[in-house]
Amino acid sequence: MPMFEILDKKELAPHIKWLRVHAPLVARAAKAGQFIILRLHEKGERIPLTLFKWSKDEGYIEIVFQEVGKTTYELGTYEIGDKIMDIVGPLGRPTEIENFGNVVVVSGGVGAPIGYAVARGLKEAGNHLTVIAGFRSKDFVILEDEFSEIADELLITTDDGSYVRKGFTTDVLKEYIEAGNKVDFVFTVGPVIMMKFIADITKKYRIKTVASLNPIMIDGTGMCGACRVRVGGEIKFACVDGPDFDAHQVDFDELIMRLKQYQNEEEVAMKRYLKKGGC
Amino acid sequence: MAKKIKKKRIAVPEQDPYARIHNFNEVSLGYTWELAIEEASRCLQCPYPSPCMKGCPVDVNIPGFIKKILEKDIKGALEIIHATNSLPGITGRVCPQEQQCEMNCIMGKVGDKINIGKLGRFVADEARKQGIYPSTPSVEKKGKKVAVVGSGPAGLTAAADLVKMGYDVTMYEALHEPGGVLIYGIPEFRLPKNIVRYEVKFLKMLGVNVITNVVIGKTFSLYELLNEYDAVFLGTGAGTPKLLNLPGVNLNGIYSANEFLTRINLMKAYKFPEYDTPIRKGKKLAVIGGGNVAIDAARCALRIGYEEVYIIYRRTREYMTAREEEIIHAEEEGVKFMFLVSPVEFLGDENGNVKVIRLIMNELGEPDSSGRRRPIPIPGTEFGLEVDAVVFAIGQKPNKVLYQEVPELKTTEQGTIVVDEKYRTTLKGVFAGGDAVRGEATVVLAMGDGKKAAKAIDEYLSNGYPWPDKIEPAKF
Numbered sequence: 001m002p003m004f005e006i007l008d009k010k011e012l013a014p015h016i017k018w019l020r021v022h023a024p025l026v027a028r029a030a031k032a033g034q035f036i037i038l039r040l041h042e043k044g045e046r047i048p049l050t051l052f053k054w055s056k057d058e059g060y061i062e063i064v065f066q067e068v069g070k071t072t073y074e075l076g077t078y079e080i081g082d083k084i085m086d087i088v089g090p091l092g093r094p095t096e097i098e099n100f101g102n103v104v105v106v107s108g109g110v111g112a113p114i115g116y117a118v119a120r121g122l123k124e125a126g127n128h129l130t131v132i133a134g135f136r137s138k139d140f141v142i143l144e145d146e147f148s149e150i151a152d153e154l155l156i157t158t159d160d161g162s163y164v165r166k167g168f169t170t171d172v173l174k175e176y177i178e179a180g181n182k183v184d185f186v187f188t189v190g191p192v193i194m195m196k197f198i199a200d201i202t203k204k205y206r207i208k209t210v211a212s213l214n215p216i217m218i219d220g221t222g223m224c225g226a227c228r229v230r231v232g233g234e235i236k237f238a239c240v241d242g243p244d245f246d247a248h249q250v251d252f253d254e255l256i257m258r259l260k261q262y263q264n265e266e267e268v269a270m271k272r273y274l275k276k277g278g279c
Numbered sequence: 280m281a282k283k284i285k286k287k288r289i290a291v292p293e294q295d296p297y298a299r300i301h302n303f304n305e306v307s308l309g310y311t312w313e314l315a316i317e318e319a320s321r322c323l324q325c326p327y328p329s330p331c332m333k334g335c336p337v338d339v340n341i342p343g344f345i346k347k348i349l350e351k352d353i354k355g356a357l358e359i360i361h362a363t364n365s366l367p368g369i370t371g372r373v374c375p376q377e378q379q380c381e382m383n384c385i386m387g388k389v390g391d392k393i394n395i396g397k398l399g400r401f402v403a404d405e406a407r408k409q410g411i412y413p414s415t416p417s418v419e420k421k422g423k424k425v426a427v428v429g430s431g432p433a434g435l436t437a438a439a440d441l442v443k444m445g446y447d448v449t450m451y452e453a454l455h456e457p458g459g460v461l462i463y464g465i466p467e468f469r470l471p472k473n474i475v476r477y478e479v480k481f482l483k484m485l486g487v488n489v490i491t492n493v494v495i496g497k498t499f500s501l502y503e504l505l506n507e508y509d510a511v512f513l514g515t516g517a518g519t520p521k522l523l524n525l526p527g528v529n530l531n532g533i534y535s536a537n538e539f540l541t542r543i544n545l546m547k548a549y550k551f552p553e554y555d556t557p558i559r560k561g562k563k564l565a566v567i568g569g570g571n572v573a574i575d576a577a578r579c580a581l582r583i584g585y586e587e588v589y590i591i592y593r594r595t596r597e598y599m600t601a602r603e604e605e606i607i608h609a610e611e612e613g614v615k616f617m618f619l620v621s622p623v624e625f626l627g628d629e630n631g632n633v634k635v636i637r638l639i640m641n642e643l644g645e646p647d648s649s650g651r652r653r654p655i656p657i658p659g660t661e662f663g664l665e666v667d668a669v670v671f672a673i674g675q676k677p678n679k680v681l682y683q684e685v686p687e688l689k690t691t692e693q694g695t696i697v698v699d700e701k702y703r704t705t706l707k708g709v710f711a712g713g714d715a716v717r718g719e720a721t722v723v724l725a726m727g728d729g730k731k732a733a734k735a736i737d738e739y740l741s742n743g744y745p746w747p748d749k750i751e752p753a754k755f
């Protein structure tokens with residue numbers, strides 16, 4: 001089978017797609033919390049995506065991505081049988097999985113697939129697992145079945161209340177803690193602003209919290225410094241020192257600012273892509 | 280009357296500075312046949328070992344190949360160079376010849392030194408144009424496997440030599456394209472990428488298995504390689520950029536040189552939006568540093584449209600580590616040099632974009648460990664420089680992805696891999712060379728290491744895998 005051929009594809013929700021890709025070298029070494037970097041074609045940029053699932057024996061990896069700009073939209077047009085030019089990985093340090101006791105995984109939006117890989121690892125390590133998964137609205141709820149298979153408790157919430165309940169993940173976490181549930185460890189992944197507020201809450205309750213960060217990356221091997229984040233006042237490279245960091249030490253505001261670095265250029269690329277009838 | 284030898288060096292045609300700052304085409308156009316012969320005829324053909332050869336880290340038989348140029352025998356010239364240097368198209372362009380082969384050229388006593396670099400380049404270019412490869416005698420396979428990690432000049436050279444000795448060689452590269460700094464760092468206008476690709480193609484023709492998109496330490500561990508191969512060579516370079524942890528250093532528009540150059544060279548951001556990778560555009564850009572990397576970043580900045588480009592260096596011009604030719608090229612192109620200044624802080628706008636660098640003046644004090652006079656800030660001399668982007672080119676340290684999980688592999692305080700004079704590391708069967716053991720050095724030194732390490736690997740595999748109990752660190 002040719003490298004990086006797309007084996008299967010599904011649309012999980014509007015603009016959220018799932019792919020299974022032949023990538024045996026990545027699959028054989030993958031661990032929860034790690035990611036890949038892909039390049040679609042000769043003119044493509046390199047973008048990071050987290051490993052959702054993988055099979056060492058069958059040599060495939062699965063990714064879930066949201067169409068937000070040029071590259072992710074273009075990837076969304078790739079069909080079964082199409083090939084991605086380059087995939088490198090697994091990159092980053094795996095999430096440190098231990099038996100902490102009672103753990104809560106808080107994911108927002110397309111943070112869900114990353115949260116899933118880590119949640120599964122935490123469950124396998126013997127933790128009591130609670131998953132709090134937030135989505136914009138009913139249409140955007142993904143991975144509900146997958147989460148319910150592994151979680152002892154699954155708390156879904158939607159921003160607009162169109163499914164299960166109304167509220168942000170921060171509201172749910174606060175209620176959960178205030179109801180007297182013992183929480184030994186929190187893992188959070190999703191929009192940066194959400195992770196920032198989750199960290200604020202758990203800091204108050206002194207709960208060890210790890211956030212999975214998503215800065216802009218190029219090489220993913222510690223060579224360029226594009227992915228630098230400030231953690232405890234020090235400069236860290238998320239691709240090799242992370243992507244997981246102690247959420248109470250992360251400078252989230254700086255990360256938010258750095259993610260907007262190419263906003264204008266991203267718009268240019270997207271408009272040009274749409275004009276060419278890209279999708 | 281005896282033929283009079285020209286004292287003056289034959290000039291190499293170059294693109295006009297006004298034209299070239301608007302394109303990424305090569306600046307130096309190289310000799311034509313006519314000019315090459317004229318320059319070659321200035322060489323005195325000093326007896327072996329000629330003074331020039333003593334300055335070349337890979338022992339190129341310089342008078343030998345120059346003679347072949349005069350005989351118009353390109354294949355012969357190429358084969359003489361290739362006997363010790365498998366990347367002449369590259370060294371001819373990027374070697375600091377003035378400190379190496381050309382430094383000792385006898386002609387310097389009576390006139391200009393021979394332009395050895397450009398003659399080497401001429402041979403490689405002419406051969407490539409005509410599709411000539413050096414002939415490679417077929418060797419008996421040794422039935423042993425060697426893995427090479429990293430495809431920069433150290434890895435490329437080690438792989439070429441090992442495959443020529445009859446080993447099965449697999450080269451692993453983390454990026455999507457082989458070449459190391461040659462492909463992602465040194466810009467197109469100094470080293471066209473098709474030259475690097477040509478050399479890689481030759482390597483593949485020799486039988487080296489080149490595998491990209493594999494990070495050793497992630498995709499495979501070093502231990503796994505040791506299980507599968509009889510020996511491993513690490514040519515992983517010094518790819519991790521240093522940054523100063525000054526206030527505002529993470530503002531948008533502040534790049535490491537590696538990021539800036541990788542976006543431009545490897546990802547072709549200068550062709551955005553035809554290519555997908557963007558780069559920040561603006562009017563004013565400042566590069567911090569005084570080496571080749573700083574000059575490359577500054578000249579790239581001009582070419583992507585910056586109108587005012589500054590090089591901010593904490594010492595004076597004479598202490599700059601960049602090659603003289605490149606400094607001159609940068610001056611011709613209008614790069615502005617600010618000496619004896621260092622950054623203290625970066626200020627941004629409300630969206631986090633860098634707008635001003637605060638700088639401080641220095642004076643030179645006593646020489647430091649590098650023998651260069653140490654810059655000392657002068658209190659009260661701070662001032663601001665308006666900018667739209669900043670590039671840090673203040674040095675690199677080895678990339679540690681590979682050995683994060685290999686405690687047996689000893690490194691120095693600077694993070695370089697400890698090796699002895701035979702390039703052996705503290706892990707049996709693992710050799711290392713190039714920037715990974717030297718810290719930032721040069722292409723030709725990395726090649727020299729690759730070559731000598733290949734020899735040491737051959738010795739190791741031929742003599743029944745002996746390994747010393749204690750590795751005596753070699754000085755480079």
Ligand SMILES: Cc1cc2nc3c(=O)[nH]c(=O)nc-3n(C[C@H](O)[C@H](O)[C@H](O)COP(=O)(O)OP(=O)(O)OC[C@H]3O[C@@H](n4cnc5c(N)ncnc54)[C@H](O)[C@@H]3O)c2cc1C
Pocket residue numbers: 035047048049050051064065066067068069070071072073110113114213214215216217243259260263266267269270
């Ligand atoms: C370690 C890591 C793991 C990731 N895993 C996933 C994943 O599993 N699924 C997934 O959908 N996305 C993931 N991302 C984010 C993904 O890489 C970006 O969405 C993608 O690079 C956008 O590329 P684009 O060309 O489509 O959009 P662009 O045109 O580059 O950007 C469009 C919009 O997306 C925002 N954006 C750009 N880069 C990022 C980023 N790195 N993170 C968040 N927003 C960004 C921009 O601000 C802009 O508003 C991950 C990022 C990192 C660093």
Ligand SMILES: Cc1cc2nc3c(=O)[nH]c(=O)nc-3n(C[C@H](O)[C@H](O)[C@H](O)COP(=O)(O)OP(=O)(O)OC[C@H]3O[C@@H](n4cnc5c(N)ncnc54)[C@H](O)[C@@H]3O)c2cc1C
Pocket residue numbers: 373374375428429430431432433434451452453454458459460461464465466493494495496514515516517518540571572575602678680681712713714715719720721722723725
């Ligand atoms: C911008 C710039 C300009 C320069 N200009 C000059 C010049 O004009 N003249 C000169 O002589 N020198 C110059 N140098 C220095 C020269 O390029 C280096 O000394 C030389 O490239 C070092 O070669 P190397 O083979 O040791 O490593 P590199 O060229 O750094 O190659 C190392 C390779 O290993 C790969 N790698 C690293 N870790 C792993 C891993 N774990 N798994 C797989 N692959 C890995 C990297 O991706 C990279 O491709 C310049 C350097 C820079 C950055």
Ligand code: SF4
Pocket residue numbers: 334335336337338339341364370371374376379380381395396399723
């Ligand atoms: S390899 Fe470099 S130092 Fe040696 S002769 Fe060629 S240009 Fe000169």
Ligand code: SF4
Pocket residue numbers: 321322323324325329330331332341342383384385386393395
């Ligand atoms: S030292 Fe100069 S003149 Fe003598 S052989 Fe070398 S290049 Fe020619």
Ligand code: FES
Pocket residue numbers: 216217218219220221222223224225226227228237238239240
């Ligand atoms: S992505 Fe380049 S250093 Fe992390």
